[in-house]
Amino acid sequence: GREPLLKGKKVLVTAGPTRERIDPVRFLTNFSSGKMGYAIAEAAAELGAETVLISGPVSLPAPPGVKRIFVESAEEMLQAVKAEFSDSDFVIKTAAVADYRPKSVHGQKMKKQEGDSSIELERTSDILQYLGSQKDSQVLIGFAAETNDVSHYAKNKLERKNADYIIANDVTESQAGFESETNRVTVFGKADFEKSFEMLPKQELARKLLRLIIEREMPNDR
Numbered sequence: 001g002r003e004p005l006l007k008g009k010k011v012l013v014t015a016g017p018t019r020e021r022i023d024p025v026r027f028l029t030n031f032s033s034g035k036m037g038y039a040i041a042e043a044a045a046e047l048g049a050e051t052v053l054i055s056g057p058v059s060l061p062a063p064p065g066v067k068r069i070f071v072e073s074a075e076e077m078l079q080a081v082k083a084e085f086s087d088s089d090f091v092i093k094t095a096a097v098a099d100y101r102p103k104s105v106h107g108q109k110m111k112k113q114e115g116d117s118s119i120e121l122e123r124t125s126d127i128l129q130y131l132g133s134q135k136d137s138q139v140l141i142g143f144a145a146e147t148n149d150v151s152h153y154a155k156n157k158l159e160r161k162n163a164d165y166i167i168a169n170d171v172t173e174s175q176a177g178f179e180s181e182t183n184r185v186t187v188f189g190k191a192d193f194e195k196s197f198e199m200l201p202k203q204e205l206a207r208k209l210l211r212l213i214i215e216r217e218m219p220n221d222r
């Protein structure tokens with residue numbers, strides 16, 4: 001069997017997209033399938049962690065031994081994360097959270113009208129940034145989906161959001177990032193730590209990512 005390296009630890013994972021409502025039948029979202037985040041939750045539970053998975057709307061089954069909490073919007077995800085954060089040891093934010101939401105949600109289905117239309121958007125809360133400002137002993141790990149200058153933006157996010165690691169995927173690469181069964185990432189950490197992984201099935205990558213974090217953050221427990 002596997003050594004339960006994370007026994008006694010609590011791992012909080014977010015996964016999937018958020019939905020930001022426009023009216024009762026329409027919303028803004030993105031292509032996140034939840035696969036990467038669910039793979040991380042599954043790997044954490046396999047390693048013996050108490051694992052909480054805060055998930056946007058996806059159609060995946062909850063991994064064995066994982067407590068799943070469904071949310072819809074960025075705001076609901078923030079509230080759910082806040083409730084689970086303080087006693088967590090590792091927080092891994094794989095979710096693709098909407099950066100904007102419609103400024104007002106129409107109570108009735110919007111009707112077609114003559115000519116063009118537009119929707120005014122406002123910023124959502126940045127959950128990762130909030131956690132970065134609140135954290136004490138938690139190891140905070142964000143993901144970054146970038147299309148250009150991956151390393152530059154990832155290092156910038158690490159600093160700005162006070163995260164311990166940013167796991168960057170170049171989402172322009174086919175078979176990496178959103179929806180695919182595989183992913184290719186580079187992990188950035190403090191003091192210029194940088195490690196690239198080859199293209200791997202998301203399950204296998206998830207196990208390797210957790211092993212890396214454990215090796216660096218819990219050197220005495222191995």
Ligand code: PMT
Pocket residue numbers: 015016031032033034035036037074093094095096097098099124125126127128129141142143144145146169171177178179180
């Ligand atoms: O779900 P899959 O189909 O398997 O795809 C996986 C993935 C591509 C979604 C995943 O690997 C990934 O990259 N997730 C982060 C996507 C993203 O939204 O990145 P970002 O650069 O917009 O955000 C950076 C970090 O801040 C993320 O950890 C995000 O969870 C967090 N964030 C962003 C906005 C916001 N309002 N609050 C946040 O906490």
